[in-house]
Amino acid sequence: MLPEIGHFALILALLLAAAQAFFGLAGPALGRDRWLAVVGPAVTGQFVMVSAAIGTLLVAFVQNDFSVAYVAQNSNSALPVFYRVAALWGAHEGSLLLWGWILVAWTLAVALRSRQLPARFAARVLGVLGIVSVGFHLFTLATSNPFARLFPAAPDGRDLNPLLQDPALAAHPPMLYAGYVGFSVAFAFACAAMLEGRLDQAWARWTRPWTTVAWAFLTIGIGLGSWWAYYELGWGGYWFWDPVENASFMPWLIGTALIHSLAVTEKRGLFKSWTLLLAILAFSLSLLGTFLVRSGVLVSVHSFAADPARGIFILSFLVVMIGGALALYAWRAPQLKSRAGFELTSRESFLLFNNILLVVATATVFAGTMAPLISDALGLGTLSVGAQYFDPTFLLPMLPLLALAAVGLHASWKKGRLGERRGALLVTLVCGLLLAVAVIVGASGGTAVLTPVGLALGGWLLLSALIDPVDRLRRRLSLTPAIVGMALSHAALGLFVISLTTVESYTAERDVALGVGESATVGQYEYRFLGLQPLEGPNYDGVRGEIAVFEDGRQVSLLHPEKRRYWVQQSVMTEAGIDMQFSRDIFAALGEDLGSGRWSVRAQVRPMINYLWLSALLMAFGGLIAAADRRYRRPVATPQAQQVPVAADQGVGQALPGRAG
Amino acid sequence: MNRFLLPLGAFVLLVVVLAIGVSRAPEKSVIPSALLNRPAPQFLLPQLGSATDFDSRRMQGQWYLLNVWGTWCVGCRTEHDMLLEIQQQGRLPIVGLNWKDEDGAAVQWLQELGNPYAYVALDREGRVAIDWGVYGAPESFLIDPAGVVVYKHVGPITAEVWQREFLTRLPPPAGDGSTPLAVPQLPPVGAVPPAAVAGAGAAS
Numbered sequence: 001m002l003p004e005i006g007h008f009a010l011i012l013a014l015l016l017a018a019a020q021a022f023f024g025l026a027g028p029a030l031g032r033d034r035w036l037a038v039v040g041p042a043v044t045g046q047f048v049m050v051s052a053a054i055g056t057l058l059v060a061f062v063q064n065d066f067s068v069a070y071v072a073q074n075s076n077s078a079l080p081v082f083y084r085v086a087a088l089w090g091a092h093e094g095s096l097l098l099w100g101w102i103l104v105a106w107t108l109a110v111a112l113r114s115r116q117l118p119a120r121f122a123a124r125v126l127g128v129l130g131i132v133s134v135g136f137h138l139f140t141l142a143t144s145n146p147f148a149r150l151f152p153a154a155p156d157g158r159d160l161n162p163l164l165q166d167p168a169l170a171a172h173p174p175m176l177y178a179g180y181v182g183f184s185v186a187f188a189f190a191c192a193a194m195l196e197g198r199l200d201q202a203w204a205r206w207t208r209p210w211t212t213v214a215w216a217f218l219t220i221g222i223g224l225g226s227w228w229a230y231y232e233l234g235w236g237g238y239w240f241w242d243p244v245e246n247a248s249f250m251p252w253l254i255g256t257a258l259i260h261s262l263a264v265t266e267k268r269g270l271f272k273s274w275t276l277l278l279a280i281l282a283f284s285l286s287l288l289g290t291f292l293v294r295s296g297v298l299v300s301v302h303s304f305a306a307d308p309a310r311g312i313f314i315l316s317f318l319v320v321m322i323g324g325a326l327a328l329y330a331w332r333a334p335q336l337k338s339r340a341g342f343e344l345t346s347r348e349s350f351l352l353f354n355n356i357l358l359v360v361a362t363a364t365v366f367a368g369t370m371a372p373l374i375s376d377a378l379g380l381g382t383l384s385v386g387a388q389y390f391d392p393t394f395l396l397p398m399l400p401l402l403a404l405a406a407v408g409l410h411a412s413w414k415k416g417r418l419g420e421r422r423g424a425l426l427v428t429l430v431c432g433l434l435l436a437v438a439v440i441v442g443a444s445g446g447t448a449v450l451t452p453v454g455l456a457l458g459g460w461l462l463l464s465a466l467i468d469p470v471d472r473l474r475r476r477l478s479l480t481p482a483i484v485g486m487a488l489s490h491a492a493l494g495l496f497v498i499s500l501t502t503v504e505s506y507t508a509e510r511d512v513a514l515g516v517g518e519s520a521t522v523g524q525y526e527y528r529f530l531g532l533q534p535l536e537g538p539n540y541d542g543v544r545g546e547i548a549v550f551e552d553g554r555q556v557s558l559l560h561p562e563k564r565r566y567w568v569q570q571s572v573m574t575e576a577g578i579d580m581q582f583s584r585d586i587f588a589a590l591g592e593d594l595g596s597g598r599w600s601v602r603a604q605v606r607p608m609i610n611y612l613w614l615s616a617l618l619m620a621f622g623g624l625i626a627a628a629d630r631r632y633r634r635p636v637a638t639p640q641a642q643q644v645p646v647a648a649d650q651g652v653g654q655a656l657p658g659r660a661g
Numbered sequence: 662m663n664r665f666l667l668p669l670g671a672f673v674l675l676v677v678v679l680a681i682g683v684s685r686a687p688e689k690s691v692i693p694s695a696l697l698n699r700p701a702p703q704f705l706l707p708q709l710g711s712a713t714d715f716d717s718r719r720m721q722g723q724w725y726l727l728n729v730w731g732t733w734c735v736g737c738r739t740e741h742d743m744l745l746e747i748q749q750q751g752r753l754p755i756v757g758l759n760w761k762d763e764d765g766a767a768v769q770w771l772q773e774l775g776n777p778y779a780y781v782a783l784d785r786e787g788r789v790a791i792d793w794g795v796y797g798a799p800e801s802f803l804i805d806p807a808g809v810v811v812y813k814h815v816g817p818i819t820a821e822v823w824q825r826e827f828l829t830r831l832p833p834p835a836g837d838g839s840t841p842l843a844v845p846q847l848p849p850v851g852a853v854p855p856a857a858v859a860g861a862g863a864a865s
Binding site: 031069072073150155156157158273277280281284291309312315318319322325326327329330333334370373374376377541568 | 662665666668669672673675676678679680682683724733734735738768
């Protein structure tokens with residue numbers, strides 16, 4: 001009975017979303033202000049209904065209700081409860097439902113905070129979000145119903161894909177979706193502004209925190225995905241330029257550009273049409289990402305639920321949403337004129353170059369991701385684009401971007417004066433260069449052309465980002481969240497570049513065949529295979545190896561890589577043994593059983609690799625802190641705007657930018 | 662023409678490419694079998710409801726369908742009615758490869774849902790399935806009288822798939838009944854020797 005209630009609740013949610021879209025858009029367009037009163041309750045009702053729908057599915061998972069086909073296909077009675085919950089978004093149907101729920105949660109957050117917005121504008125924002133909701137609920141109901149029954153019921157389920165039975169991956173989709181969906185808010189703000197035909201600096205100030213929070217979630221989501229790939233896929237890599245990774249990375253790059261462009265629009269009223277275009281693009285790329293993953297157009301490891309019927313639906317949805325928004329843009333954007341000018345070395349210039357470089361980088365990723373598809377569509381044969389394309393073409397715009405960021409952080413608006421910061425910038429640049437020299441002299445081998453470049457740029461940016469807060473602390477000036485957040489994110493980017501360069505330059509890795517008692521040398525390390533024990537988990541069995549790692553004859557680590565066989569799906573999973581140390585990761589993964597007690601072992605020692613994900617996390621934190629800045633909560637229209645009602649449901653709290661960080 | 666139309670133009674181009682991609686997606690979703698147009702691997706396995714082993718060579722000289730199934734497999738349950746329908750049509754016998762299953766569960770399944778199979782071979786350890794390159798259940802192979810794998814279908818066979826992919830590959834039915842297809846007698850499932858059921862627990 002419960003799943004049917006859930007199904008029905010989702011249908012009601014669809015109707016409420018349609019009401020929200022219609023009254024939110026038609027009310028202001030026809031000048032019927034009384035219609036606006038419908039929009040808020042429709043949002044709340046929709047939130048309640050989608051929550052009920054997702055709640056019933058959750059109950060079905062926790063209670064092992066294998067009469068629900070989706071549960072039977074993605075869970076098992078032996079699966080621990082935590083993963084039964086995570087199994088909800090372990091496949092296509094539930095993922096969509098989660099997408100829809102996060103979207104409604106964001107919408108509700110916007111509705112609750114919309115009192116500081118003009119009523120008609122707020123209604124239009126919610127109306128556009130309503131259209132997005134309609135699309136997603138309709139998609140779920142028409143092509144991907146997670147509540148469908150299985151008759152007769154299965155005695156037990158097929159289990160969650162063992163690759164997904166992992167804490168980081170359990171958290172990866174919700175974070176990613178929160179980011180994707182978050183960009184829908186910026187998109188809705190952009191559409192509403194275009195419908196109004198007016199875009200001012202207040203608009204940019206309303207849009208900024210939402211965009212920044214969405215970006216922060218996306219950053220965490222991508223970071224988690226990369227971390228998971230590193231320790232779970234068993235290859236020891238952290239980024240593969242896989243189409244699905246690219247699909248999440250492109251909105252991130254455009255989102256980053258949007259954050260910076262919004263800053264210019266807010267402070268100086270410039271880049272208006274450009275900001276609008278970026279807001280449309282960020283969400284379009286999020287939708288495109290969903291399309292690529294879900295339609296089966298690009299076959300990749302992630303496309304476990306490829307289905308052409310779904311592809312056609314999403315494509316139509318893309319045409320309506322993106323096509324509509326871009327048509328609106330072509331019509332309205334020419335009317336948005338910017339008055340002011342700026343000098344070549346002003347902050348506006350730096351941010352303009354930031355935007356250009358980020359868009360160029362996105363374009364190269366886009367080209368590489370779409371090339372196989374285009375080649376296939378034109379009948380030119382199968383084309384595979386890998387790291388040898390992406391690495392150099394992506395780095396080309398990124399390297400100048402880092403240098404521009406280090407300087408641009410200190411440029412002042414309008415006038416191109418670095419002033420007193422010139423000395424500090426020079427000092428930090430010298431420090432960056434010294435860091436590069438120190439690392440290269442200290443390390444033995446592995447140095448490439450880009451090693452000093454990356455280290456120097458990363459070190460420079462890291463220190464340059466800290467100049468401002470340190471200076472303010474010394475002069476006992478106040479530090480606003482905006483300043484702290486900005487400094488943290490940029491310093492984290494510097495740290496990211498340093499660790500990326502170090503990992504790429506100084507990783508020692510080798511694939512070796514080892515029998516018990518045997519050793520192999522990997523760089524300056526010695527891997528000794530001590531033994532193998534049988535292993536039994538809640539829903540798998542397997543073997544657990546023990547490998548000691550020595551450096552200069554001294555044992556530095558003891559690793560326990562595992563090879564697990566999950567019972568239900570009979571799939572074998574590699575659980576790498578990783579010793580996370582302060583300055584490096586010592587890694588071993590069991591490959592194949594070569595017979596007669598010998599195993600192939602992938603051995604890697606990667607310096608500083610943890611700082612990749614740590615810096616991604618810090619970057620996201622910086623964004624959350626900046627979004628919490630008080631000026632975004634300052635009342636604009638009415639004095640009671642600051643009394644933001646706290647939502648009863650805890651899930652909403654996550655999406656409220658004011659409380660994050 | 663204003664420059665603000667450019668994004669829309671680029672998007673239209675993208676949609677065209679994606680639409681072509683979507684229309685071609687079904688072809689790509691088929692996982693090609695390395696066995697296609699090759700001789701089917703032969704095997705000798707214990708047989709459900711019979712004391713003698715099942716030797717795949719006995720199927721030589723006739724068309725047959727090898728269906729990989731298991732009672733743990735949700736898709737197989739969906740497919741079962743279609744298999745019964747195929748059996749009723751009598752165009753060709755179905756050999757069931759009971760994959761990584763418990764014999765007792767398999768017997769119970771066939772008693773409850775009906776038995777579409779001419780023979781059920783018990784691949785308890787899943788070794789034969791490896792030879793056949795089985796990726797998941799259900800999976801079905803169409804084998805011609807020369808013992809060559811003509812077609813492989815991944816996932817449940819639906820009426821549409823049966824019509825489009827299988828029947829089109831089969832020779833037209835002999836209308837005058839001069840060469841009836843040899844459909845072997847089904848062993849009555851109820852009459853399973855106790856030994857077969859007792860051995861059920863051994864399967865992993």
